[in-house]
Amino acid sequence: MPFAYSRTVHFPDTDAAGVVFFARYLSICHEAYEESLAAAGVPLGTFFADYGVVVPVAKSEATYLRPLVCGDKLRIDVTPVALSENSYAIDYVIWKTGAAEKRAAVVRTEHVCISSKTRERLPLPASVAVWVQAG
Amino acid sequence: MPFAYSRTVHFPDTDAAGVVFFARYLSICHEAYEESLAAAGVPLGTFFADYGVVVPVAKSEATYLRPLVCGDKLRIDVTPVALSENSYAIDYVIWKTGAAEKRAAVVRTEHVCISSKTRERLPLPASVAVWVQAG
Amino acid sequence: MPFAYSRTVHFPDTDAAGVVFFARYLSICHEAYEESLAAAGVPLGTFFADYGVVVPVAKSEATYLRPLVCGDKLRIDVTPVALSENSYAIDYVIWKTGAAEKRAAVVRTEHVCISSKTRERLPLPASVAVWVQAG
Amino acid sequence: MPFAYSRTVHFPDTDAAGVVFFARYLSICHEAYEESLAAAGVPLGTFFADYGVVVPVAKSEATYLRPLVCGDKLRIDVTPVALSENSYAIDYVIWKTGAAEKRAAVVRTEHVCISSKTRERLPLPASVAVWVQAG
Numbered sequence: 001m002p003f004a005y006s007r008t009v010h011f012p013d014t015d016a017a018g019v020v021f022f023a024r025y026l027s028i029c030h031e032a033y034e035e036s037l038a039a040a041g042v043p044l045g046t047f048f049a050d051y052g053v054v055v056p057v058a059k060s061e062a063t064y065l066r067p068l069v070c071g072d073k074l075r076i077d078v079t080p081v082a083l084s085e086n087s088y089a090i091d092y093v094i095w096k097t098g099a100a101e102k103r104a105a106v107v108r109t110e111h112v113c114i115s116s117k118t119r120e121r122l123p124l125p126a127s128v129a130v131w132v133q134a135g
Numbered sequence: 136m137p138f139a140y141s142r143t144v145h146f147p148d149t150d151a152a153g154v155v156f157f158a159r160y161l162s163i164c165h166e167a168y169e170e171s172l173a174a175a176g177v178p179l180g181t182f183f184a185d186y187g188v189v190v191p192v193a194k195s196e197a198t199y200l201r202p203l204v205c206g207d208k209l210r211i212d213v214t215p216v217a218l219s220e221n222s223y224a225i226d227y228v229i230w231k232t233g234a235a236e237k238r239a240a241v242v243r244t245e246h247v248c249i250s251s252k253t254r255e256r257l258p259l260p261a262s263v264a265v266w267v268q269a270g
Numbered sequence: 271m272p273f274a275y276s277r278t279v280h281f282p283d284t285d286a287a288g289v290v291f292f293a294r295y296l297s298i299c300h301e302a303y304e305e306s307l308a309a310a311g312v313p314l315g316t317f318f319a320d321y322g323v324v325v326p327v328a329k330s331e332a333t334y335l336r337p338l339v340c341g342d343k344l345r346i347d348v349t350p351v352a353l354s355e356n357s358y359a360i361d362y363v364i365w366k367t368g369a370a371e372k373r374a375a376v377v378r379t380e381h382v383c384i385s386s387k388t389r390e391r392l393p394l395p396a397s398v399a400v401w402v403q404a405g
Numbered sequence: 406m407p408f409a410y411s412r413t414v415h416f417p418d419t420d421a422a423g424v425v426f427f428a429r430y431l432s433i434c435h436e437a438y439e440e441s442l443a444a445a446g447v448p449l450g451t452f453f454a455d456y457g458v459v460v461p462v463a464k465s466e467a468t469y470l471r472p473l474v475c476g477d478k479l480r481i482d483v484t485p486v487a488l489s490e491n492s493y494a495i496d497y498v499i500w501k502t503g504a505a506e507k508r509a510a511v512v513r514t515e516h517v518c519i520s521s522k523t524r525e526r527l528p529l530p531a532s533v534a535v536w537v538q539a540g
Contacts, residue, residue, distance in 0.1 A: 010169055011183045012162040012426055016419035016475055017320050017386075018184055022327040022379075023296035023417065027147040030293070034145055034205070044206035048146045049153055050287050057292040061331040070169070070421055071179035109292075116287075147293065149286035151340055152455050152521075156282055157462040157514075158431035165428070185423050192427040196466040205286055244427075251422075280439055281453045282432040288454055297417040304415055304475070314476035318416045319423055340439070341449035 002077040002135075003039060005032035006097075009072040019067040026060060029092040029107045032076035040131040050116045053125060058087070059110040066096060066104040073097045074104065080135030086121040087112045088132045137212040137270075138174060140167035141232075144207040154202040161195060164227040164242045167211035175266040185251045188260060193222070194245040201231060201239040208232045209239065215270030221256040222247045223267045272347040272405075273309060275302035276367075279342040289337040296330060299362040299377045302346035310401040320386045323395060328357070329380040336366060336374040343367045344374065350405030356391040357382045358402045407482040407540075408444060410437035411502075414477040424472040431465060434497040434512045437481035445536040455521045458530060463492070464515040471501060471509040478502045479509065485540030491526040492517045493537045 007028060015021040020028075038044055047055075068074070075097050081089040092107040113124045124132065142163060150156040155163075173179055182190075203209070210232050216224040227242040248259045259267065277298060285291040290298075308314055317325075338344070345367050351359040362377040383394045394402065412433060420426040425433075443449055452460075473479070480502050486494040497512040518529045529537065 008170070010162075010166045011179075011420055012165060012428065014183075014421035015416055016318055016421070016423045017324055017326070018421045018423075019326070021297075021417055022330060023293045023300070026293035026296065027145075027291075030147060031145045035143070038206060044146075045204050048149075048205045048286055054287055056287070056289070056337065057334055059331070059333050060292060061329070063329050064327055067326065069180050070183045071173060146285055147291055150281055151284035151286070151288045151453055152459055152461070153286045153288075154461070156432075157465060158282065158428045158435070161428035161431065162426075184421050189422055191422070191424070191472065192469055194466070194468050195427060196464070198464050199462055202461065278440070280432075280436045281449075282435060284453075297415075300417060301415045305413070308476060314416075315474050318419075318475045339450050340453045341443060 002079040003032070003036040005035045005076045005078065007031065007074045007076060009068050009070055009074065011070050014070055019069055022062070022064055025062055025064065025094060025105050025107060028074070028094065029076060029109065032078045032092060033090055036078045037128070037131060040127070040134065042127045042131060047125070047128070052116055053113065053122055054116045055111045055113045055124070055128070057109050058112045060108070062105055062107040064105050066102060068096065068104055080132045082132050082135075083110065085123050088124070137214040138167070138171040140170045140211045140213065142166065142209045142211060144203050144205055144209065146205050149205055154204055157197070157199055160197055160199065160229060160240050160242060163209070163229065164211060164244065167213045167227060168225055171213045172263070172266060175262070175269065177262045177266060182260070182263070187251055188248065188257055189251045190246045190248045190259070190263065192244050193247045195243070197240055197242040199240050201237060203231065203239055215267045217267050218245065220258050223259070272349040273302070273306040275305045275346045275348065277301065277344045277346060279338050279340055279344065281340050284340055289339055292332070292334055295332055295334065295364060295375050295377060298344070298364065299346060299379065302348045302362060303360055306348045307398070307401060310397070310404065312397045312401060317395070317398070322386055323383065323392055324386045325381045325383045325394070325398065327379050328382045330378070332375055332377040334375050336372060338366065338374055350402045352402050352405075353380065355393050358394070407484040408437070408441040410440045410481045410483065412436065412479045412481060414473050414475055414479065416475050419475055424474055427467070427469055430467055430469065430499060430510050430512060433479070433499065434481060434514065437483045437497060438495055441483045442533070442536060445532070445539065447532045447536060452530070452533070457521055458518065458527055459521045460516045460518045460529070460533070462514050463517045465513070467510055467512040469510050471507060473501065473509055485537045487537050488515065490528050493529070
């Protein structure tokens with residue numbers, strides 16, 4: 001079963017069309033990714049800073065299925081997918097919860113582990129590799 | 136006792152100095168304000184849209200006491216303060232929770248109820264007036 | 271020749287890894303889209319609000335090629351692509367300008383014109399259709 | 406004469422009330438601050454990262470005078486004010502430009518130079534001290 005992150009839509013997530021701005025769906029997925037890593041014991045403070053090894057997003061794709069408004073309750077399912085010893089993908093489904101649960105978006109990000117100095121590929125940190133394998 | 140909202144610091148809240156960007160403290164306070172209103176039964180979807188009556192922020196002030204990093208656990212205390220029949224203030228304290236709870240910021244916002252068409256002052260919506268009085 | 275939008279990377283665009291947060295690349299592309307529409311005479315204030323006809327992003331995909339830091343100078347090339355009478359895509363290239371100009375990201379968004387009430391597809395507003403055709 | 410920064414309001418600056426979100430006014434002021442520093446020759450890439458010496462915002466206050474919508478043209482006047490050898494304030498006026506120029510907001514931030522390790526006060530970096538004195 002995928003890791004599930006619950007989140008309410010807040011006013012700063014919205015734009016002048018009255019709904020969540022499309023790029024914010026990706027930020028919300030990143031929050032879910034962080035919570036999933038934290039639940040697996042990965043220390044966020046160092047993982048998401050630059051201590052020589054970084055795992056930036058190399059690609060993202062998103063299909064936006066449903067508008068979201070302030071106050072909507074969301075559940076984001078997070079599924080890591082191993083790609084190589086240096087990289088992984090994450091599949092997200094953003095669900096609008098409530099009486100009838102509906103998919104609001106489907107998102108995928110790809111991540112590559114590199115040296116922040118040389119930009120050369122590096123093996124994943126051990127705790128992250130375990131998290132990917134458990135996905 | 137003030138309304139309390141719990142929140143984890145996420146990566147999109149941070150900036151290149153490695154800590155939460157100062158303007159984000161205000162967004163986080165606004166989330167707490169929304170949750171406090173929702174707990175009092177105010178319908179967020181309509182309150183924070185433009186249906187002729189809006190209650191924009193007229194002033195804000197913030198004292199930033201402590202840097203916050205990705206993964207920090209926060210509690211935001213929200214205390215509404217009646218100012219007039221058209222306006223109210225909100226006092227926020229952002230606490231960094233944990234073994235030793237510490238204040239990370241003290242924030243105040245002032246809100247004035249107006250017509251979005253004429254910009255003239257209007258009495259507060261009843262449900263919001265009740266929320267202010269209960270603060 | 272595609273429409274070109276110039277932009278400096280600002281501190282609020284960055285995250286604790288010291289570089290522009292991946293979702294912000296999409297926001298920067300949206301700014302370029304707005305400037306391209308404005309240059310073609312499309313009134314932004316009404317186009318990007320909800321007056322019954324909205325053109326939300328239905329899909330996005332991005333390949334992130336290069337990290338960007340505070341102060342970097344960017345040029346974003348914007349090329350609209352007609353898809354149907356209800357929809358269009360936009361191809362973006364984000365260039366890091368300077369002595370040696372380099373691609374920082376390649377982004378594509380897809381947009382579908384709908385009724386904000388019924389969510390049914392509608393023909394594009396005339397001024398937007400002209401903009402797409404001129405792309 | 407204060408440093409002047411020009412900026413268009415973009416869609417990601419707005420919220421579901423159709424106008425610029427109040428915390429974004431502060432981000433826009435920070436952009437103006439960066440441009441003012443850059444014009445004075447302060448290297449942004451290192452100044453706004455954590456290399457041991459940081460100058461975080463200690464206080465902010467803002468009065469919001471006028472709503473801003475997507476497409477509005479702004480000019481932000483930036484005036485640094487010396488406070489001590491460790492600190493300075495910045496006064497901002499956000500003007501909505503056009504036929505009749507009008508103030509949209511008045512903002513003040515206070516900045517204190519500290520060691521990011523010990524949090525003790527440090528003298529301002531020389532290039533920044535020069536910028537403050539020239540304000």
